[in-house]
Amino acid sequence: MTDRTTLIFGAGFSGRAYARRLAAAGQTVFGTTRDPAKAGELRRAGITPVIFNGSAAHDELFEAVVRATDIVISIAPNAHGDPVLNAIGEALASAPQLQWIAYLSTVGVYGNHDGDWVDETAEPSPVSARSIQRLAAEREWQAFAAQRSVPLSILRLSGIYGPGRNAFVNLEAGRARRLVKPGQVFNRIHVDDIAGALAFLADHRHDGVLNVTDDLPAPPQDVVAYAASVMKVDPPPEIDFETATLSPMARSFYGENKRVSNAAIKALGFVFTHPDYRTAFDWMWAEDSWRRPPV
DSSP states (O other), X not given: OOOOEEEEEOOSHHHHHHHHHHHHTTOEEEXXXXXXXXXXXXXXXXXXXXXXXXSOOOXXXXXXXXXXXXXXXXXXXXXXXXXXXXXXXXXXXXXXXXXXXXXXXXXXXXXXXTTOEEOTTSOOOOOSHHHHHHHHHHHHHHHHHHHHTOOEEEEEEOEEEBTTBSXXXXXXXXXXXXXXXXXXXXXXXXXXHHHHHHHHHHHHTOOEEEEEOOSOOBOHHXXXXXXXXXXXXXXXXXXXXXXXXXXXXXXXXXXXXXXXXXXXXXXXXXXXXXXXXXXXXXXXHHHTOSSSOOO
């Protein structure tokens, strides 16, 4: 890994996992947060905190932009577009060291495929408002990167889990549910594999769109049942999706059903640490790393 300076917009669950990896390798990492109270957490993770509320920019942020060779965007767009480009697009356009951009998107941009397999060649057809906004943001960043002649990796992520955010935690807290909708499957991705993919793609200065997702799209109730078997506890009862009480957002996730292929990133040479939820759960349980993410 050559010496770089990385600016992560949105040092949350995924962004912080990548930042910890960079910091452990002696790299300089800036990470934005909306909450000044989280600055100490970022420092303990080896990240130089920068406050960014998604709209107003300030001198510390502009300084980080000037120094950054790599930029990772892990902030959701909104109805007005991408908040990073809206707030500091002009500064990024003249960032003197910029060599590579990564945008964390979602497999939701593919929409519903009734359980069929999709890969990066599939025409995006998002259904939900949040996925429509993601696709629009992807295109904003593609236009920006083309104008700057800088490689841009778009990582389309599936359901993210990891320490502190998984079926074990939900079972322990008594909030795990086994919703059953016949034929429904979802892909998932462990947060460490997001960090690993970012590191791999940064090293290759990759340009293009890639699915970053596991090998085993599976019914969500099976995931809960497997976690319960590892914990040696009884799984919660199955609940029929059609009659379940769900928020509109939760129900909307089940309106998209597809199996997402990760063949393209593996063809580049990337190896997943956690290729499916079973191996990931076995590992997290054995390592006792499931309860909370590292600082």
